Amino acid sequence: MPSEPEQPARTPSFHLDAIAAARTADATSGADPMTLLVAALDVQAALPGIRRMRHWAHEALAVRVGERALDIGSGTGSEVLEFARRVGPEGEAVGVEPNPVMLTVARDRAAAAGTRCRFVEADAYRLPFDDDYFDAVRCERVYQHLDDPAAATAEIARVLRPGGRVVLVDSDWQTAILHPGDPEVVARMIAAMLEATPNARSGRTLRGRLAAAGFDIDDMGSEAVIWDPVAARPMFEEVGGAALAREVITEKERDDLVAAIEAGVAVGDYHLSVTMFAVLGHLPLR
Numbered sequence: 273m274p275s276e277p278e279q280p281a282r283t284p285s286f287h288l289d290a291i292a293a294a295r296t297a298d299a300t301s302g303a304d305p306m307t308l309l310v311a312a313l314d315v316q317a318a319l320p321g322i323r324r325m326r327h328w329a330h331e332a333l334a335v336r337v338g339e340r341a342l343d344i345g346s347g348t349g350s351e352v353l354e355f356a357r358r359v360g361p362e363g364e365a366v367g368v369e370p371n372p373v374m375l376t377v378a379r380d381r382a383a384a385a386g387t388r389c390r391f392v393e394a395d396a397y398r399l400p401f402d403d404d405y406f407d408a409v410r411c412e413r414v415y416q417h418l419d420d421p422a423a424a425t426a427e428i429a430r431v432l433r434p435g436g437r438v439v440l441v442d443s444d445w446q447t448a449i450l451h452p453g454d455p456e457v458v459a460r461m462i463a464a465m466l467e468a469t470p471n472a473r474s475g476r477t478l479r480g481r482l483a484a485a486g487f488d489i490d491d492m493g494s495e496a497v498i499w500d501p502v503a504a505r506p507m508f509e510e511v512g513g514a515a516l517a518r519e520v521i522t523e524k525e526r527d528d529l530v531a532a533i534e535a536g537v538a539v540g541d542y543h544l545s546v547t548m549f550a551v552l553g554h555l556p557l558r
Contacts, residue, residue, distance in 0.1 A: 306373045312506065313348050321497030325548050328493045329410060329439045330354060332552040338362040339407035342431065344396050344424075345369060345414035349378025349389075355410075356382075356389040365389040366406075368399060396424035404433040412441040413548075415474040415481070425485040429555060437554045438487065444475030447496075447547035450508070452536040453529045457521055461529075464520040465511050475549035487553035499544040501537045508533065508544070 316322055330351075335341045341355040346367025355365035369375050369391060378391045394400050396414055409428050415421050428438055445466055450458045466472045479489055499507075512529065515521045521529075536542040 310348060310374070310377055315503045317348075317350060319497060319499065319503060321495045321548070325441060325493070325495040325497070325550060326351065326412070328495070329412070329441055329550050330358075332491050332493065332550070333408050333410060333437055333439045335359055335408045340364040340405060341366070341408045342401070342406045342410070343367045344399070344409065344411040344428070346378060346391060347374055349381050349391060351410060351412070352378065352389050352391065353382060353385060353387050356387045361388060367391040368394045368396075370395040397427060399427050399431050401431045403430055405431050407433060407436050409436070409438045410441075411438070413443060415440065415442045415478065416445070416469060416471050419470050421471055421474065421477070421481055422484065425481045429485045429487070432555050434555050434558045437552065438482065439550055439552045440478045440482065441548060441550040442474040442478060443546050443548050445469060445472040445546060447475075449543060449545050450533075451543040452541060453532045454525070457525045457529055460520050461511060461515040464515040464518055468514060475547065478549055478551040482551055482553040486555065488556055489551060489553050491552040493550040494547055496545045496547050499546070501542060504544045
């Protein structure tokens with residue numbers, strides 16, 4: 273049965289950019305923030321870089337018919353549905369998500385697709401499963417929000433059987449590139465975001481997290497995810513607003529940067545990218 277050590281405080285598994293989109297739109301339109309959060313995740317899921325990274329991760333994890341597979345921070349449930357397709361009716365596909373509204377969305381989408389899988393309300397620090405239960409675990413863009421990533425990695429090791437595989441995927445926000453705009457203002461804005469995010473550089477630490485928890489490393493991948501203006505604008509507004517509130521940039525600097533970006537978008541001279549990293553590992557046989 274799962275052990276019961278003292279656990280860190282619960283931390284949400286939402287993506288930084290999705291939260292930004294929901295907060296910004298909610299503040300300006302009065303729309304339901306959870307509806308906007310789901311919409312933001314759907315927009316992100318359609319980005320070619322995200323799609324390539326997810327495809328790589330699934331191919332590397334190589335979940336097979338009859339296996340048990342877990343997605344931590346499952347969000348709208350899209351990757352659990354992919355697990356269900358791969359494990360078939362003989363296997364088990366499970367998603368863990370701390371947000372009950374997101375769980376409802378995932379369950380509704382699975383039911384509409386006629387897919388056999390299940391979603392459980394829990395977080396990365398306390399997985400409600402027996403030891404050695406799963407054959408494969410996937411966790412995408414959760415570690416950036418964790419104050420104690422070592423504890424989450426230990427939980428993954430606990431629920432995986434000997435020989436079980438894991439793939440961790442996360443962004444490294446220090447790799448963010450924004451153009452056009454004053455590079456010095458952009459650098460200050462990104463620095464403020466790094467300071468405000470619990471584990472903003474998590475992408476570069478994934479290999480070390482797994483190695484420290486006793487995993488053997490099998491492969492690594494990366495993708496510079498390029499954001500289109502529709503996906504990026506709400507995140508930029510949130511990050512810029514937070515930097516302004518912290519007095520890292522001035523109101524004029526914020527307005528000048530917005531104007532430069534909007535002008536760049538209008539003529540096609542625009543770029544926002546963040547590098548995502550993925551690490552595949554397995555637990556040695558005992």
